[in-house]
Structures are given as structure tokens and as C-alpha cells.
Amino acid sequence: MATITAQGETFETQSFEVADGTRLVKAIEGQGIDILHRCGGHAKCTTCRVSFNSGEPESYTAGEKRKLEDKGDLGDYRLSCQILCAGEMDVNVLMTMTSSGLDDAGPEPADEIPDDNLS
Ligand code: FES
Numbered sequence: 001m002a003t004i005t006a007q008g009e010t011f012e013t014q015s016f017e018v019a020d021g022t023r024l025v026k027a028i029e030g031q032g033i034d035i036l037h038r039c040g041g042h043a044k045c046t047t048c049r050v051s052f053n054s055g056e057p058e059s060y061t062a063g064e065k066r067k068l069e070d071k072g073d074l075g076d077y078r079l080s081c082q083i084l085c086a087g088e089m090d091v092n093v094l095m096t097m098t099s100s101g102l103d104d105a106g107p108e109p110a111d112e113i114p115d116d117n118l119s
Contacts, residue, residue, distance in 0.1 A: 002085035006033055007053075010098035024050070024080040024089070025109055034097035034105060041081035041109025043067045043117045047095045049077040055089035063117030081109050082117060 005015040006028050018027040025048045028035045036047035043063030056078065060068075064082035068074040077094060097105050 002027075003088045004028070004085060005053075005088075005090040006031065006093055007091070008033065008093040008096060008099075010034075010096050011093075018085050020084075020086050022085045023109060023111070023113065024083040024085055024091070026111070027085050028080060028091075028093060029105070033093060035080065035093050036095045036097060036100060036102065036105050037081055037109050038102075038106035039081075040107030042114055043079055043082050045106070046071065046073070046077075046079060047100075047106065048080040049094045050080045050083075050091040051077050051094060053090040053092065055087055055091075057083055057086070061113060061117045062119050063114075082113060084113070 001017045002020050007013045011033050014031050025037050038047040039045035061082040064079045
């Protein structure tokens with residue numbers, strides 16, 4: 001099991017356990033936090049962005065690296081749809097439905113990271 005702590009300006013801090021390998025965006029949303037995922041978890045929108053207080057993975061999927069480099073944002077935040085839960089992770093959720101005023105978080109991300117994000 002992985003232990004996740006999620007913090008944000010629009011919800012109470014939550015710490016919870018999820019199965020190793022769960023996509024981080026789905027773990028966060030599964031706690032009732034209204035994190036955005038406007039592209040459905042395909043590393044295209046960056047609205048699932050988080051910053052890490054601890055436990056940041058060193059590796060990136062190809063899709064995450066490509067997107068963050070394209071935007072010039074590499075090193076500023078990570079894409080929670082491209083990260084699998086492991087160990088202890090403490091994150092700040094940076095964009096929510098509440099903070100953005102949007103009334104739709106986006107299409108539900110699949111359980112697995114899409115193949116086209118891996119290469
Ligand atoms: S980049 Fe769009 S949901 Fe992660």
C-alpha cells in the first residue's frame with residue numbers, strides 16, 4: 001500500500017492509503033477531492049498538476065516529460081495522471097473544480113496510464 005497526503009487551498013488535508021500502482025489523480029479523486037483532469041489522463045491538459053512536498057518520483061513518463069518541456073514547466077509541477085502511487089507521497093493539489101470555477105473535472109481517467117504516454 002502507498003500512503004498519500006493531499007493538501008490544497010479548497011479542501012481539508014487528507015492522508016489515506018491506496019494500492020501501489022494506482023494513478024495518483026485517481027487516488028486523489030477517490031477521496032472526494034475535486035481535482036481537475038480535463039484531458040482524461042492523457043498528459044495533454046496539465047490541469048491534474050500537483051507539487052510534491054515529499055516522495056516525488058524521479059522518473060517521468062515520456063508523455064509527462066514531453067508536455068512539461070513543451071510548456072517550459074519542467075521542474076515546476078508534476079502531472080498526477082502520469083504518476084503511480086508508491087511509498088509515501090505528500091502533494092499539493094494545484095487545480096480543482098472549486099478553485100477554477102469549472103463545473104466538470106473532465107473525462108474519467110482510465111485505470112492504466114495510456115500506452116501513448118509511455119513512449
Ligand atoms: S494532463 Fe490532463 S489529466 Fe493529466
